[in-house]
Amino acid sequence: xxxxxxxxxxxxxxxxxxxxxxxxxxxxxxxxxxxxxxxxxxxxxxxxxxxxxxxxxxxxxxxxxxxxxxxxxxxxxxxxxxxxxxxxxxxxxxxxxxxxxxxxxxxxxxxxxxxxxxxxxxxxxxxxxxxxxxxxxxxxxxxxxxxxxxxxxxxxxxxxxxxxxxxxxxxxxxxxxxxxxxxxxxxxxx
Amino acid sequence: xxxxxxxxxxxxxxxxxxxxxxxxxxxxxxxxxxxxxxxxxxxxxxxxxxxxxxxxxxxxxxxxxxxxxxxxxxxxxxxxxxxxxxxxxxxxxxxxxxxxxxxxxxxxxxxxxxxxxxxxxxxxxxxxxxxxxxxxxxxxxxxxxxxxxxxxxxxxxxxxxxxxxxxxxxxxxxxxxxxxxxxxxxxxxx
Numbered sequence: 001x002x003x004x005x006x007x008x009x010x011x012x013x014x015x016x017x018x019x020x021x022x023x024x025x026x027x028x029x030x031x032x033x034x035x036x037x038x039x040x041x042x043x044x045x046x047x048x049x050x051x052x053x054x055x056x057x058x059x060x061x062x063x064x065x066x067x068x069x070x071x072x073x074x075x076x077x078x079x080x081x082x083x084x085x086x087x088x089x090x091x092x093x094x095x096x097x098x099x100x101x102x103x104x105x106x107x108x109x110x111x112x113x114x115x116x117x118x119x120x121x122x123x124x125x126x127x128x129x130x131x132x133x134x135x136x137x138x139x140x141x142x143x144x145x146x147x148x149x150x151x152x153x154x155x156x157x158x159x160x161x162x163x164x165x166x167x168x169x170x171x172x173x174x175x176x177x178x179x180x181x182x183x184x185x186x187x188x189x190x
Numbered sequence: 191x192x193x194x195x196x197x198x199x200x201x202x203x204x205x206x207x208x209x210x211x212x213x214x215x216x217x218x219x220x221x222x223x224x225x226x227x228x229x230x231x232x233x234x235x236x237x238x239x240x241x242x243x244x245x246x247x248x249x250x251x252x253x254x255x256x257x258x259x260x261x262x263x264x265x266x267x268x269x270x271x272x273x274x275x276x277x278x279x280x281x282x283x284x285x286x287x288x289x290x291x292x293x294x295x296x297x298x299x300x301x302x303x304x305x306x307x308x309x310x311x312x313x314x315x316x317x318x319x320x321x322x323x324x325x326x327x328x329x330x331x332x333x334x335x336x337x338x339x340x341x342x343x344x345x346x347x348x349x350x351x352x353x354x355x356x357x358x359x360x361x362x363x364x365x366x367x368x369x370x371x372x373x374x375x376x377x378x379x380x
Contacts, residue, residue: 044284083277084273084276087236090237094233094234
């Protein structure tokens, strides 16, 4: 299975392609960043992100595109570009008939490090180790995109059809997913 | 000048095309709604909105696409679909090289009724009167889209190169625009 991870952003959108290998191993295929100039209009910046995501899907033919689920309880203005970039990335996948999955930052951290509150540096270190890279992937957006792809490959239902979590990381993952579902429900009811 | 107004939404996205005529008159060309099924995945729903907006641009060849600027200070979860739909609409315009303009709900209400706090029904009534329609356009999303198009046609800088507001409606419009800029600045600084 091949997954394209997308860490959505308007200024920098992280992209990372990961293949799953037998024995719960993962292999880095490519990673990078789609950027758009801060002095351009938002519509053209979103188009630049859309075109880059589309090119990555066409080039690497992933089975799924895993995108960070964007939350913002405080400053909606600064998050709107991120949210719009995630929507634009979703459309590029849907246009090509590629499955889209959303994962929260907590789910990603839990999947990769076993700790849903892990600091960014720890996530980057684990991504480097899991993918057997010489250095932690840079910039951080690309590392996050690779972590998203790994998170999707390791999501509990692919590994454990019985719903039994096999590892501490998967247990933390499932707990984070449950917490996110509870949070969404309470928001939807608000 | 021809403007396509877009009232962004995931379940219903309002669309309205308006031509400007000499003497500060406006003419309705068409209006409608792009809908997406609530039980589909978000990525496919956004694709449906994107394709509909693209088709309207191709069919009516507007000079500009005016989209409601989405704000949400409280419940980000429910607004994320609206925000993503607006981003997706922007990309469809940018892909075709059509100018994109964002207007806040307050700006639109002020432009159409002279009152930035006007209730929705008053906006719909004024849209009906300004466009010389037999009935207020339905659903409300389509009326809002037509109001957005009118707001863009009547934006102060097209009518008054000197920056002098010609009418009470334009004064209210400019005040609303200034207030929105102040709000955005204070958010960006937060």
